[in-house]
Every structure is written in C-alpha cells, then in structure tokens.
Amino acid sequence: MEFKIDREILLENLNYISRGLPSKSPMPILTGIKIEVTDTDLYMTSSNTDISVETFVNDSSLLITKPGKTVVPGRFFIDIIRKINSKQVSLSLVEDKILTIRADRGEYKLHIMDPLDYPNIDFVSLNNPLILPSEKFRNLIRQTVFATASSEKKPILTGVHFHLQDQVLTAVATDSFRLSQTKLEIDEYAPFDITVPNKSLDELSKVLDGYNENVFLYFSVNKLLVKFKNVLFQTRLLDGNYPDTSKLIPSEFPIVVKFYKDELLEAVERVSLLSPRDKERDREITYSIIKLSIDKNRSVHISTTNATIGDAFEELIPTDTSIASPLVIGFSSRYLIEALRSFDSTEVSLNFSEGVRPFVVKGEKDYYLTQLILPVRMD
Amino acid sequence: MEFKIDREILLENLNYISRGLPSKSPMPILTGIKIEVTDTDLYMTSSNTDISVETFVNDSSLLITKPGKTVVPGRFFIDIIRKINSKQVSLSLVEDKILTIRADRGEYKLHIMDPLDYPNIDFVSLNNPLILPSEKFRNLIRQTVFATASSEKKPILTGVHFHLQDQVLTAVATDSFRLSQTKLEIDEYAPFDITVPNKSLDELSKVLDGYNENVFLYFSVNKLLVKFKNVLFQTRLLDGNYPDTSKLIPSEFPIVVKFYKDELLEAVERVSLLSPRDKERDREITYSIIKLSIDKNRSVHISTTNATIGDAFEELIPTDTSIASPLVIGFSSRYLIEALRSFDSTEVSLNFSEGVRPFVVKGEKDYYLTQLILPVRMD
Numbered sequence: 212m213e214f215k216i217d218r219e220i221l222l223e224n225l226n227y228i229s230r231g232l233p234s235k236s237p238m239p240i241l242t243g244i245k246i247e248v249t250d251t252d253l254y255m256t257s258s259n260t261d262i263s264v265e266t267f268v269n270d271s272s273l274l275i276t277k278p279g280k281t282v283v284p285g286r287f288f289i290d291i292i293r294k295i296n297s298k299q300v301s302l303s304l305v306e307d308k309i310l311t312i313r314a315d316r317g318e319y320k321l322h323i324m325d326p327l328d329y330p331n332i333d334f335v336s337l338n339n340p341l342i343l344p345s346e347k348f349r350n351l352i353r354q355t356v357f358a359t360a361s362s363e364k365k366p367i368l369t370g371v372h373f374h375l376q377d378q379v380l381t382a383v384a385t386d387s388f389r390l391s392q393t394k395l396e397i398d399e400y401a402p403f404d405i406t407v408p409n410k411s412l413d414e415l416s417k418v419l420d421g422y423n424e425n426v427f428l429y430f431s432v433n434k435l436l437v438k439f440k441n442v443l444f445q446t447r448l449l450d451g452n453y454p455d456t457s458k459l460i461p462s463e464f465p466i467v468v469k470f471y472k473d474e475l476l477e478a479v480e481r482v483s484l485l486s487p488r489d490k491e492r493d494r495e496i497t498y499s500i501i502k503l504s505i506d507k508n509r510s511v512h513i514s515t516t517n518a519t520i521g522d523a524f525e526e527l528i529p530t531d532t533s534i535a536s537p538l539v540i541g542f543s544s545r546y547l548i549e550a551l552r553s554f555d556s557t558e559v560s561l562n563f564s565e566g567v568r569p570f571v572v573k574g575e576k577d578y579y580l581t582q583l584i585l586p587v588r589m590d
Numbered sequence: 591m592e593f594k595i596d597r598e599i600l601l602e603n604l605n606y607i608s609r610g611l612p613s614k615s616p617m618p619i620l621t622g623i624k625i626e627v628t629d630t631d632l633y634m635t636s637s638n639t640d641i642s643v644e645t646f647v648n649d650s651s652l653l654i655t656k657p658g659k660t661v662v663p664g665r666f667f668i669d670i671i672r673k674i675n676s677k678q679v680s681l682s683l684v685e686d687k688i689l690t691i692r693a694d695r696g697e698y699k700l701h702i703m704d705p706l707d708y709p710n711i712d713f714v715s716l717n718n719p720l721i722l723p724s725e726k727f728r729n730l731i732r733q734t735v736f737a738t739a740s741s742e743k744k745p746i747l748t749g750v751h752f753h754l755q756d757q758v759l760t761a762v763a764t765d766s767f768r769l770s771q772t773k774l775e776i777d778e779y780a781p782f783d784i785t786v787p788n789k790s791l792d793e794l795s796k797v798l799d800g801y802n803e804n805v806f807l808y809f810s811v812n813k814l815l816v817k818f819k820n821v822l823f824q825t826r827l828l829d830g831n832y833p834d835t836s837k838l839i840p841s842e843f844p845i846v847v848k849f850y851k852d853e854l855l856e857a858v859e860r861v862s863l864l865s866p867r868d869k870e871r872d873r874e875i876t877y878s879i880i881k882l883s884i885d886k887n888r889s890v891h892i893s894t895t896n897a898t899i900g901d902a903f904e905e906l907i908p909t910d911t912s913i914a915s916p917l918v919i920g921f922s923s924r925y926l927i928e929a930l931r932s933f934d935s936t937e938v939s940l941n942f943s944e945g946v947r948p949f950v951v952k953g954e955k956d957y958y959l960t961q962l963i964l965p966v967r968m969d
Contacts, residue, residue, distance in 0.1 A: 284900075287900070291902075294859060319901070319903070321900040477673070477675060478696065482696075485666065519701070521699045522699040524697045527695070
C-alpha cells in the first residue's frame, strides 16, 4: 500500500471516522482504523460496535502507487495527521508491519494491525433510500433526543422512536417523566418503526452539523445507515417494541397561557438557581422543582423555596391567557428549560389540564412539535 | 441596609470578588460575601484564607437609602446577579435575616449570615507602592508560573520567587526539573524578597487580564497586596527561604542552535504525540521523553521511540548553529513546549553545555527571559 493525498482531505475524512472510533474496546482491533486502497480509491472504516463509519475518497489529490490494506492505531493516526502542517502526506506500508507517514521533513512509523483480524462490517445495502434534507433530519433529532432516558433500566427509552405512517414521520422520546414529539411530512415511502440509540443520534448530529444538503437513509431489520457526501454512518437499532405514547398527550386544555419564549425561559432559569437540588437516581444531573401558579386575576408566578438558602419569585406577564380556573403546579425546572430550548418560535404556550396532570408546551411556529411534562405533587 | 445599583457595575465587581470566594470552606462564613454600605460607598469582601479580595464602589448609579452590613451566600448571590436581565437591582435587608434582591418583576430572598462572624481581613496598608504597568507584571507571572512545582513536597517551590535588588526585579520558578527566570528593570524601590503561591498568581493573572494600566504593589512580612482600579487583591506569601538558583544557570554554551520558534514548537508537539507516557508521581500530568540530536553536519533531529505504537522523527533546519561537537540529549517534551510558549520572540536559541547538563532556551526579543531544562539520561 502506498499513496499520497492532500492532508486536509485526509483530515476531513478522519474527522468523520473518529465518530465511530472507540478509545477503548474489548476488541483491540477496533481501536484501529481500517484503511483500504484500490487502484483508484481510498476507503477508511471505524466501528465501536454501536456505530460504524466508512468514508470513500477519490479526490483528485489522491495519488495511488500501490493498492493494499491495513489497520492503523486510530487515535495516534488522527493526532499525527491533525498536527501535521504540510499540504501533502505520503503513506506507505513497509513489510506489512509498519505504516510510514511522511510530511515535509517529518517521518512517523506506526505499528499496524492485521487487516484480516478486522471484523467484517455489514453495511445496509444502498437500495431505496428515504431522502431528507439534512437540516430537517437534524431538527427531528435536536427536538427529541434530550428527552430520552439516560438510565439503562428500560433500554428502549434510551433511544428516539422514529415511526413512518401515512407519509408522516414521527419522532418521539420519553424518559417517563417528560415526552418530546415532532413530525415531518415526507413523500411516499414504505412504513417503518425503529428506535435509534441516543448516543448514535448525538454523534450523527455532530457529523451532520453544518451540512445542509440531502441525507439518504437506508434501513434493515436491526440497522440504520445514513449516507451523505462520501460518508456512510451506520448505527445499530434498539431491540424491542417502543411503548405506545399516542394516548399520553392530552387533547383538551382548559388552561392556555402564552409567553414570549425567552422571557419565560430566563425567568425559569433564574428561579431554578434557588430550587432545592437532588441527584436523580442513576444520573449525575441535578434537578430542581419549581412552582408555577396562575391566580384568578390571570397573573402568573414562578417561584421556589429553599430552606437553607432562600426564596425566588418571578412574576410573568402572559401575552395571552385562556383559563377556566386558578392553577398551582410543580415540576422540574430542567424539563421546562430543555423543552423551551427545543422551540424555534418566539412565542410559546403552556397548555394545562386541570389538577396534577401532564402539561404540554407548544410553539406558534413549531406546528408539529409537542413537549409534554409530568408535574410533581407539591406538599 | 438598602441600596440600588446598576446591575452591570455590581456584576463587574462581583467577578473580582469571586476570585477570592471558596466554594467550600472549613469556615462556612467564608462562603459568603461581606457587603458593607456606608452613607456614600459600597464595599464587598471575599476571602479563602490564601486570597482576599475587596472592591470599593462609589459609582454614580449607586443610590444608598440606608447604610448597613451583611454577609450573603456568595455563589447564589453572584449567580442571581449574573442571570438577572434588568438595568438596575435593589438590595435591602429585612430584619437582619433576609437580603431581598429586586429586579424588574423578580424578587429573590437570601438567608444572610451574621457580619460579626466574618473574620477581620487585615489588608496591608496602602503606603509606598511599587508601581508597575499591568502588562509587564502579567508577563512576569506568565513567563514563570508554569514552572512552579505542583507537588507540596517542597512547599516553597509551589510559588514564584520575586526578588528586587539594584533596581532589577527578578522572578524565578522551578520544580527542580526546569527553571524559568525573567527580569524587569524598575525605578528606585527598597529591596524585597518574597515567594507568591502559584494559585494566587493564576487568579491574579485572570483578574488583571485585559487591564493595561498601572498596578500598585504593597508588601508586608507575610502578604502581598495588589491594587488596581477599585480592587484590592491580597495573597499570603509562602514561608521559608527560596533556594539560591543563581548558580544553576550555566554561562558558557559551546553549542548554540537557533530556530524559528513556531517550527521548533510544532515539530516537538508532533514528535511528542508518540513519546511513551508516564504519570509523574503526585500529579496527573503525563510527560514524555523525546531525543534531540545534532550531528557533525549540523543537522538537527528530534525523535522518539514508542515500543507499542511506533516511532516519530523530525528533521529541523536551524537558522544558525555554532557547535563544538555532536550532541544527543533527552528531555521531557512538555518542558520544552511550555518553555517555548513563554517566549514572544520569533526566533529562539537552544544553548547547550557538553554532556548531560541543563540546557537553556533564549529568545532574540526576550532579552531577560531564561528557560532552563534538565535533560534525562537516555538508555
């Protein structure tokens, strides 16, 4: 194996590859990047068993002298290419033992691994894609993934459920305490029903960041493959049936209060500074309960009481209200903060049923987005 | 106590105060900020026993209705003022139990502590300052403090030694493996000899960042007080005599090699990617040994060998050389990287004695700066 390539092209592809590269692995070969050079093209592959990434390069800067394949220590290879300053790098395999990297007056030799030991990564075949604009696909992820469960107690809840029916793609996430749901109208495509791990979606968001053309989605029984540019990003799917969440979202809201989103968000953030903190079981996130009340004069108060530190109180002026009765409700400020941040709208509404029942956040411009939050009993 | 003030003015002063505020303290009262309002002025104080900060405000936005003093929970107070959006905030003490903060439609009540419990902070009296331009004082710190010891085994080495004699202020730091020394010519001032803890200097650098006027230094037997704007920043000094380092720096260098600093720095950073890593005892920093060799043709090579990963090799073209004999020397790449970063010069020289003896880095434009590095024996 011997080839030269523009360093920036190589690095750009390695940045994609790094998303699938584990820093440690029970299979040491997976800490390596598989490099394969044909007569005309360069392929690189990484896999951490959940995520596999492959990039295909036939850039005009690629000058192949000798085809071949190898597996190089992943992190070291990426670090060296990142730190190199030259326009071009030369890579060559010496006696199938050493990969030599030459750039300007530097020479780096990496002990390689046997490409025969690298597991065969079975990518979904590239037939019949669902084509989505990258930005819309990223939005589906961004507006739901934060509401997935981080605990593994109910593994299926650690993923986002994507469900296509009647030309509507629905994305849902819930950790049993709050739920995010959004939808996207799409062209004719066969129905499907998959749950994608939240970590894979986080990596996918990073990989697609700034990319605004179409992405191509391919499905198999247990995998999702996303293709864009010269990159294949594949993730395993979560096993099991996602719970039916369609019944959880109330449809009748006797109390509707509208706010400027930023005003509400900032008031909630300020009040939550003083709310008592507890660690949720199984996760290292502090959560904090605040109280929202609407009196018969339709003034809205957000408040909290902290026995050791003090009290916080904010009055908000709604942009519009429609209330059947006064209301006092307690909930995690973090859930409302994260829900509010998912909206692109300037104006949002809080929609309450009566009593201690889930409430819903909607945005005037985010027609398909629904954020549902379970209140807690206030003592 | 009751006053109003422009929120930005208050926050700016709290940012200074936060540098002296411990998050935890064996003396809980010190997690509070002492606030004192006279008929005309506002004073705030924080102290973590090593560092004490006091700011004095008589800004035109300050409207005092009632003098008084209190101690408020520090972090909460700062967080609230930081998150508030209004132009003005009102603070008032209710029955000496609660501090009420009002801003727009928000009201925050903090349980206060008894100001009589707050220890008396003894600031050095403001007589006879040594006046230095802030930028030059920051440079003295920046070019030396990284070379202090982080281990407490020899406590005196965890500080930078400042020593004034014959109108030259010398700053020295060493962790026994490398040494940084720089000097500043100053006007007439009485000789002194102090060692300032590295953590205090790190905080002081942050506090003075972006401030380019004069700072005023005041000394007592065991304290240094730095005054700038309306801020007093005081640190305790380290006890004990700083070792005499004047004999450690060689004066004869039979081998001198000059480089463009950035070229040398980048080559060392790249080679160090592959150098074997060990954890230094007592600190969580990995260090790594690289080899520098100069052959009789005056070509310079930097290299390392890593049994598990591979080898790195860089050839450098010096801008000038004067060598009496070939040289092979091993040292910690981190020490050379940190030393090189301390120079403002475009061109630097490495100055070697013969054999395994300390070598010195100098910069063409940094006349007074000397970085000394102890090599290690190469096997």
